[in-house]
Amino acid sequence: MTYASSFLSTLDARGFIHQITDPAALDAAAADGVVTAYVGYDCTAPSLHIGNLVSIMMLRHLQQTGHKPIVLMGGGTTKVGDPSFRSDDRPLLDDERIEANKASIRRIFERFLTFGDGPSDAIMVDNDAWLSKLEYIPFLRNIGRHFSVNRMLSFDSVKLRMDRDQSLSFLEFNYMIMQAYDYLELNRRFGCVLQMGGSDQWGNIVNGTDLIRRADARDAFGLTTPLITRADGAKMGKTAAGAVWLHEDSLPGFDYWQFWRNTHDADVARFMRLFTDLPLGEIETLTSADINHAKAVLATEATALCRGREAADAAAATAAATFAGGAGDDLPSFAVVGPVTILDALVGLGFAASKGEARRLVAGGGARIDGEAIADEAAMARPGARISAGKKRHGVLVSG
RNA sequence: GGAGGGGUGGCCGAGCGGUCAAUGGCAGCAGACUGUAAAUCUGCCGGGUUCGCCCUACGUUGGUUCAAAUCCAACCCCCUCCA
Known part of the structure; x- marks a missing residue:
């Protein structure tokens, strides 16, 4: 009606x-x-x-x-x-x-x-x-x-x-x-x-x-x-890491932004209508133009609502810098004293649940230090290094 | 109350005395391809490791055995049929 x-x-x-x-x-x-x-x-x-x-x-x-x-x-x-x-x-x-x-x-x-x-x-x-x-x-x-x-x-x-x-x-x-x-x-x-x-x-x-x-x-x-599900039928909001929390203490802004950034193509327009304030006309324009860019807009707008405009822009900037090969300010960090092995860095940043998993990540070619793929599990990483697990998970080692 | 069937790793589901950390599927992670998407293909997928092994796990507790997820007993829970 x-x-x-x-x-x-x-x-x-x-x-x-x-x-x-x-x-x-x-x-x-x-x-x-x-x-x-x-x-x-x-x-x-x-x-x-x-x-x-x-x-x-x-x-x-x-x-x-x-x-x-x-x-x-x-x-x-x-x-x-x-x-x-x-x-x-x-x-x-x-x-x-x-x-x-x-x-x-x-x-x-x-x-x-x-x-x-x-x-x-x-x-x-x-x-x-x-x-x-x-x-x-x-x-x-x-x-x-x-x-x-x-x-x-x-x-x-x-x-x-x-x-x-x-x-x-x-x-x-x-x-x-x-x-x-x-x-x-x-x-x-x-x-x-x-x-x-x-x-x-x-x-x-x-x-x-x-x-x-x-x-x-x-x-x-x-x-x-209605029960909101993803286009592939899965329940929304469950990631491998657990629930997607709204509170910044439970889930950092960067990760929240990333959650929305990785929305399936087929869900972007619907999620924009539900989870942002963007006018319907603008949603239509965005999603019919460049769907990949639309996801970034979805991420920023959804994050702005929940975490504030500043946090959203920071997450967006970090994402832009990180995926261009650099490192943003907003990345997860792990404090170390002096150099640590790549395995300890991966576990410390939460990218691997155990050393064994970290080993497998290295063996599978998924671990990088400052963008360089690491094949040797004994490789050392210094404070300031950017550690990556796969293409999407990035973090930095900080001195402390 | 009686008769059967079953409880296995995040889930589903094989195994039914040693070669079982346990086939396969899903989910997950990584690699390739891409668009930080999807689909597809490949690898990984309990923990530790000096890479020799070690530890923890097949409902619970005991038992048989050189050896048990597999056999036995008791208990707990689920399902189906009969009353």
Whole structure:
């Protein structure tokens, strides 16, 4: 369908929409006034990763089209653990850990959203504020009565565990109730009428809109994004090195930039629409001209959003210098005292997991010092040397 | 509850007393070709190594044997069929 509101038409044109509970009504609400919407994030790690980026961008578009984003931190729910589509229990984290993760994650959002007190300023709230204060009996009477266990058992997320005869603790079983309750709380406290999330959250989101209707007789909406995969079918954001983290402490800017630079041809236009602010017309122009150059633009723009323009330009400059044969400022470095063997340098820079692997790299002709291929594993490298493993991984030895 | 089948390296999946660090496929890494892409071809692909070997690994724990991923016992977990 075509949307009247700039919010939904933007999301639609850029490929964010998978399902909406009542598209026409939500569109009307968004065209009519300020819509307050939220996305929930858990605090199991100190950083979010690429998989969360779609919903973060959605909140950004929400704000830029005049609406109000709420970032809900699952400080309370993290103490329970989402059993959805997981085969194993998640480890439970202690309060201290959760607090530290929350603080760290907030810094990411500050890059994408404007926080404050204005009508369309973003706010961040923690569901621990209400979840940990709940009283059991009142909760059961007021909220519990709206949930049918029969129906909860029919959700795929629960059925999966039941069918496998895997234990699903009562604690975890309550997760979906808490998420629905979060939505109700946000609706009451902030007039939040839209919950967004990945397509795997559809069931949980619908639970929330149902609860709001039953408990307070009000309408609320849900919107999910498609699962973003790469053109070759692989799940996005997994590299050999692990998850692609948004936080600079977990993944250096240069590596973040490189992740985007190495996007498959077929994904460039789609990723530009999803993960940059570039206007659609410009994306069209860029990707139909020189696809390889377009990737560099994608990398720089995506990095600028997440890490700042300066970090993006630095990464781009380092990449340009490095791939031209020089060395940029932003390369990974390894501090050494005096010369070390090529093997130690490779392991120290994280290019090889063990000396054996480093040996194989040298034997296979993949190791270079200052651009010179090294065939001898006993070769020494001095501080200041540029070490390369293959064509893409580069680092420098620094004195220290 | 009864009867079968199975748990092997990141994943899938062979092996079923020594020649097994374990065929093959996928993923990954490197080389060639390119565009820091894809496809294709080639090599590598548990750890250490003085390159002789050594260590750790085939669900868990014991046992048989000169020798076990392979045989036996117990236990744990998964799957299928019957009730």
